[in-house]
Amino acid sequence: MADGQQAWQLAGRGPEAYERYLVPAFFAPCAERLLDAAEVAPGERVLDAACGTGAVARGAAARVGSLGGVTGVDLNPGMVEVARSATAGITQPAIDWHTGDMTALPFPDETFDVVCCQQGFQFVGDQPGALREMRRVLVPDGRAAVAVWRPIEHNPAFVALVNELERHSGAAAAATMRSPFGGPGPDRLRWLLTDAGLRDAWIGITILTVRFGSAEEFLTQESVSSPLAEPLSALDAGGWHALLEGLDAALQPYADDDGLTFPMQSWLMTARR
Template identity: 30%
Template sequence: MSESQFTGSVPRLYDACYAPAVFVPFAPVTARAVAAGDPTHVLEVAAGTGRATVAIAAALPCSRIVATDISDDMLTYAAGHRCAPNITWRPADAQDLPFPDASFEAVACQFGAMFFPDRPRAYAEARRVLRPGGRLVLTIWDAVEHHAYARLTTVVLRRLFPDDPPRFAEQVPHGYHDTARIERDLRAGGFDRVQVARETVVGRSRSARDVATGQVTGTPLGAHISARDPALIPRVVDEVTDAFRAELADPERGPDAVAGELTAYVVTAH
């Protein structure tokens, strides 16, 4: 996936509309896994807008966190909105890290590995910059059927585009859920011990439309829809919003609130 699809308005919409319901609930899960080894020097790759970064920094207040992303726009947004004294922001490609060997005790990546064109190469780079005994922690989405918001969005897209539905969600963020494949890639990258835990959280929002707007226009999905018919973007947002309201309504938290189960794998490689 090209970093060019995470530019312009995407970082803002991704962070404001989509991240609170989808990425924030997993941030403490990722942070706990990273903090388990009490590392003092941590590298985060594909940090996006920094939602997991601040959780890791809070879990390790005396540690140094270097947060990186290949997209300058995502990194600029993160640096302007996520502040902590122990975070340093740097542009970097996870497949070609600009750090010396054995620089970190932990490398973290929340929901970024699915976008790496060459995952064994990225894992080999993580291994190179890890000190002996270091750990790589990955959080990776399960299949689209196990993500309430992505599943319902996929149903809407199949209805609106019956001959050629955009399959971004199925193929990219939710296209790397085979744990045997993940383990093979990690071993190809030089890791010899891999642990996998399946985690489910509830992603909540007080606005079904916010989540729908973020899902459709705050991710590269919007570019895939626009390639077919840009005029349909508002209709897709409307119908996804309706689908969320119909199935995921959370009236105790507000008249337009929604809540959906989200499942991911937390992978630790030694």
């Protein structure tokens, strides 16, 4: 397992908090953009690779309908278990969940019409291998679709959060929160797609509008839903207050009468086998 993957493997109640807080805020809206880019259609077979708690898989199930099929796979058994619980009522189609590595997908060749990966690709140590695996399990002319956050400077709320973590919690906590934004840029992404044997690459930018009730809500939900839980739990009351006070001040440009709203930018890429 690569260092980035290891750093972002949530344990304990982390997967439940991730599903409760971060999926509605970030990952469900991004999933819809990714599925639009992939042009997922009724009757198709879709794989959600590095599925987390299954935001893409759930969105895909609504699109493919009873004649299609949806499968999710993730390294983290806890995330898969939460995904399975969250989709217990989905029967047409039922979603098939697996624990596994996207660099060694546990599926036969030419199984899926579409393979998606949302905000997991940047943590994969063997990115060329992951894309080769995505291509392997695609049918001829099948589509791959990947979402990767753009660099952190395009995601200003997280610039503010990382800066305050650096001041009040230390370099390790700041590096942890910076890591989701360290994925490959468009030139590297295009090269990776071509090197994996995929064609007709398209790379675009999508901008989500995210909302939280306050800086405290944003910080609290991030702290319980990410690997920040451990370093932030070590702060005493004064340290937490100083961190929150600094974050609230930094996020004032994004404040309105309903709380905070800020942009999140992601690369979307698609290609065909």
